[in-house]
Amino acid sequence: MIVGEQKSIAEIKNIVSPYKKVLILGCGTCVKTCFAGGEDEVAVLASALRLAFKKDGRRIEVEEFTVERQCEDEFVQESAEAIARNESVLSLACGAGVQAIARRYEKTPVLPGVNTTFLGVLEKHGLFTEECSGCGDCQLAVFGAVCPFTRCAKKLLNGPCGGSQEGKCEVDPDTECAWSLIIYRLKLLGQLDNLRAYVPPKNWCASGACGPRKLIREDHVL
Amino acid sequence: MGKQFIPKITVFHCINVFGDGEFLLPPEKQDAAVEFIKLPCSSMVKDVFLLRAFESGADAVLVLVCPEGACRYVEGNLRAKKRVGWVKNLLDEIGLDGGRLALFNVAADDAAAVEQIIVQTLSQLADLGPSPAA
Ligand code: SF4
Ligand code: SF4
Numbered sequence: 001m002i003v004g005e006q007k008s009i010a011e012i013k014n015i016v017s018p019y020k021k022v023l024i025l026g027c028g029t030c031v032k033t034c035f036a037g038g039e040d041e042v043a044v045l046a047s048a049l050r051l052a053f054k055k056d057g058r059r060i061e062v063e064e065f066t067v068e069r070q071c072e073d074e075f076v077q078e079s080a081e082a083i084a085r086n087e088s089v090l091s092l093a094c095g096a097g098v099q100a101i102a103r104r105y106e107k108t109p110v111l112p113g114v115n116t117t118f119l120g121v122l123e124k125h126g127l128f129t130e131e132c133s134g135c136g137d138c139q140l141a142v143f144g145a146v147c148p149f150t151r152c153a154k155k156l157l158n159g160p161c162g163g164s165q166e167g168k169c170e171v172d173p174d175t176e177c178a179w180s181l182i183i184y185r186l187k188l189l190g191q192l193d194n195l196r197a198y199v200p201p202k203n204w205c206a207s208g209a210c211g212p213r214k215l216i217r218e219d220h221v222l
Numbered sequence: 223m224g225k226q227f228i229p230k231i232t233v234f235h236c237i238n239v240f241g242d243g244e245f246l247l248p249p250e251k252q253d254a255a256v257e258f259i260k261l262p263c264s265s266m267v268k269d270v271f272l273l274r275a276f277e278s279g280a281d282a283v284l285v286l287v288c289p290e291g292a293c294r295y296v297e298g299n300l301r302a303k304k305r306v307g308w309v310k311n312l313l314d315e316i317g318l319d320g321g322r323l324a325l326f327n328v329a330a331d332d333a334a335a336v337e338q339i340i341v342q343t344l345s346q347l348a349d350l351g352p353s354p355a356a
Contacts, residue, residue, distance in 0.1 A: 008315065044269045055317055
């Protein structure tokens, strides 16, 4: 899932301050799971903003609404009436959701309330870890399904750096060394020979370095 | 002369701490408005309930939970504690003073402890004054 974190109240207050009527728009998919922008977070933020502005002696109308997914126009359309009633939208979706809303409602300022952070996994309740960078050329088959491109601090593709200690990364002792995990997993799978094969440098174009990527599924396009 | 400050406290409590409580406050503390909201378990006190209590004019909000290790639902009081800590930080961020929100562990039917907590909160409010967002 896409993992994000709500911005601080101070930053959000600053972003919405030019407007008297703000719609806080939640998204019921990824950002709901990581407690950044689902219906509950929309309610908490709306209440916190009302209190913050009232404390400052300012009145602001804050409306709340949540759609299933802000990155799909079909769901985005459901917010049309609520958006029309307000001067601006504070979206609690990931950056893609924010842009999808802005694209449909061109004349309404659409503001981000979340810092979109990474593609990750819910490791346990309340703990999310980064696992994939969406590189466009997945090599997990070689690495025992542990991504060095994302999880090795130096993005090394042909073995560890030599600074790994007791399975921890030298860059951050609280993080597991990706290469230690890769070797552990390849041993379990009986695939240590994978390490003998040279992995060529990554084609960064597939990772987005040559401009925004587009995926077309011809069979679904009319 | 400004309006007289009548402190308003909202108390969320687990029904296992007490059911429908009648509490005796000392005569000098009786001009306070204390509202009790009972919950089947303290873990049901969502962040937004605490904030909405402040929006409704509370000067302080208390959450009374069972002692640690004594929750009928095992970890309800621990979840409530985490949530109260989170909202206290949020209140500090807003500039409302996280000290206006507090959680206390109270043994079942210990009315004297509840009275003591309310009296103590009223004394703190005498110093803090009304909520700037009430
Ligand atoms: S190799 Fe690329 S697609 Fe595969 S997990 Fe790593 S970043 Fe993601
Ligand atoms: S210690 Fe491991 S994860 Fe850290 S930089 Fe070196 S190889 Fe990568």
